[in-house]
Amino acid sequence: xxxxxxxxxxxxxxxxxxxxxxxxxxxxxxxxxxxxxxxxxxxxxxxxxxxxxxxxxxxxxxxxxxxxxxxxxxxxxxxxxxxxxxxxxxxxxxxxxxxxxxxxxxxxxxxxxxxxxxxxxxxxxxxxxxxxxxxxxxxxxxxxxxxxxxxxxxxxxxxxxxxxxxxxxxxxxxxxxxxxxxxxxxxxxxxxxxxxxxxxxxxxxxxxxxxxxxxxxxxxxxxxxxxxxxxxxxxxxxxxxxxxxxxxxxxxxxxxxxxxxxxxxxxxxxxxxxxxxx
Amino acid sequence: xxxxxxxxxxxxxxxxxxxxxxxxxxxxxxxxxxxxxxxxxxxxxxxxxxxxxxxxxxxxxxxxxxxxxxxxxxxxxxxxxxxxxxxxxxxxxxxxxxxxxxxxxxxxxxxxxxxxxxxxxxxxxxxxxxxxxxxxxxxxxxxxxxxxxxxxxxxxxxxxxxxxxxxxxxxxxxxxxxxxxxxxxxxxxxxxxxxxxxxxxxxxxxxxxxxxxxxxxxxxxxxxxxxxxxxxxxxxxxxxxxxxxxxxxxxxxxxxxxxxxxxxxxxxxxxxxxxxxxxxxxxxxxxxxxxxxxxx
Numbered sequence: 063x064x065x066x067x068x069x070x071x072x073x074x075x076x077x078x079x080x081x082x083x084x085x086x087x088x089x090x091x092x093x094x095x096x097x098x099x100x101x102x103x104x105x106x107x108x109x110x111x112x113x114x115x116x117x118x119x120x121x122x123x124x125x126x127x128x129x130x131x132x133x134x135x136x137x138x139x140x141x142x143x144x145x146x147x148x149x150x151x152x153x154x155x156x157x158x159x160x161x162x163x164x165x166x167x168x169x170x171x172x173x174x175x176x177x178x179x180x181x182x183x184x185x186x187x188x189x190x191x192x193x194x195x196x197x198x199x200x201x202x203x204x205x206x207x208x209x210x211x212x213x214x215x216x217x218x219x220x221x222x223x224x225x226x227x228x229x230x231x232x233x234x235x236x237x238x239x240x241x242x243x244x245x246x247x248x249x250x251x252x253x254x255x256x257x258x259x260x261x262x263x264x265x266x267x268x269x270x271x272x273x274x275x276x277x278x279x280x281x282x283x284x285x286x287x288x289x290x291x292x293x294x295x296x297x298x299x300x301x302x303x304x305x306x307x308x309x310x311x312x313x314x315x316x317x318x319x320x321x322x323x324x325x326x327x328x329x330x331x332x333x334x335x336x337x338x339x340x
Numbered sequence: 341x342x343x344x345x346x347x348x349x350x351x352x353x354x355x356x357x358x359x360x361x362x363x364x365x366x367x368x369x370x371x372x373x374x375x376x377x378x379x380x381x382x383x384x385x386x387x388x389x390x391x392x393x394x395x396x397x398x399x400x401x402x403x404x405x406x407x408x409x410x411x412x413x414x415x416x417x418x419x420x421x422x423x424x425x426x427x428x429x430x431x432x433x434x435x436x437x438x439x440x441x442x443x444x445x446x447x448x449x450x451x452x453x454x455x456x457x458x459x460x461x462x463x464x465x466x467x468x469x470x471x472x473x474x475x476x477x478x479x480x481x482x483x484x485x486x487x488x489x490x491x492x493x494x495x496x497x498x499x500x501x502x503x504x505x506x507x508x509x510x511x512x513x514x515x516x517x518x519x520x521x522x523x524x525x526x527x528x529x530x531x532x533x534x535x536x537x538x539x540x541x542x543x544x545x546x547x548x549x550x551x552x553x554x555x556x557x558x559x560x561x562x563x564x565x566x567x568x569x570x571x572x573x574x575x576x577x578x579x580x581x582x583x584x585x586x587x588x589x590x591x592x593x594x595x596x597x598x599x600x601x602x603x604x605x606x607x608x609x610x611x612x613x614x615x616x617x618x619x620x621x622x623x624x625x626x627x628x629x630x631x632x633x634x635x636x
Contacts, residue, residue: 152362159358164351180622185615189373212369271459292461335521
């Protein structure tokens, strides 16, 4: 056992302090959640009453009726799902190709792809935006989803994963005269499910939370993603529709991401740990 | 790894078909705009009239003499300088304290990580509410403690630091995970030997744990520098670059030059400066990790 962790009074003090810190850490989120159930007029006078009445669901009903958040939620889900599916297909094929196949130019192509790990989206979004407007992709689902497909991280992750699979499995299939593609599809690909989950949840969340690209490519409010739309409600913060309404929107936007996190916690943590090993 | 058979190792041009779809997409949506951006940066390109003519290094010379650009570079450097040490030290402390089995530790790890899954616009909305004058959570906590209210987002002195702290609050979980995974790679027999000798806790920390984490610490610092250099949305949404330009960042500058001033050449030139810094950062990261392969 790690001697840093010996049980004792010191240990209890550390854990108690951390528990308090965690509570303080969560305080802004809990505050917003609690106040989202208060009437707007009440919040004009009090923002320091959390658990005592009055309670109301009016802010959430306002969301249903007056704002476009459901439209944005739909856009976000569609864009993130398409992008995730695309990244999984492209990265699996390319990862297998780079890890297990030999073809002329493989080495320098792989180096070229890995070079992309150093190119941040922030340094290409301006010319990319020009390109997409030339292709008439502004304010379209395709325009929102496509740039994320050029993700070298996915190829890197899958290449590493394919390399770790023993070659004997493939050799046996090859002896049976199965084609390379069929071997990949039926024998090797099913073995990579954990990696697919890791890459998938990572891509989905990154796409869901992306702000810069939707900001420039979606200019019409009905094509906003949830992340982009939530920004538009903040710009006229001072004269906004009421604190409770804003807080309810924040909670509404947070729930899908939180649910994904709770369901896919382990895969997400693996993916994050993987980013430090590029 | 065992040597693959001849059949598997045979080089066939047809195998390139596996990588072709990705490489096409990659070339079209990353390499091509990258090249186009570099090309545009040598032009004076006004989007309004769509006139473009070659001016060589003109844009770069202008950047050198542009006081606003100096300010945004300075702000970005300050942002990195404020946030990176806090990221490294705080996440390291959390990781060391929470690297243990048990329900409470699991719950606390999840608590510190959970804000990282939220979008930046959610974070800025929550914090703009929490930082409201008088009615915000922070103002009320200050009042309860008898501290006079501070203009955290509206004064030159505090705004950038406030945004940096909000950023730390948001994504502290990511470096924490990196440290946790590094901690779990420390062989347990070293610890067992220390336990037999009854080595005091602080000596274990300074003689075993921290030295074993040296590489992880450098790596996390570098990753945070690379990440925080690209800071933009939280600044745009919380202060929009103000007050008095003290929070405007490099990426925000490129965005505004392209989409508000409509001077495409100038904006892409500033992007190349960012790209150059990123290339240095990431090459350093890769170089550091290559060293690891050599040692173990």
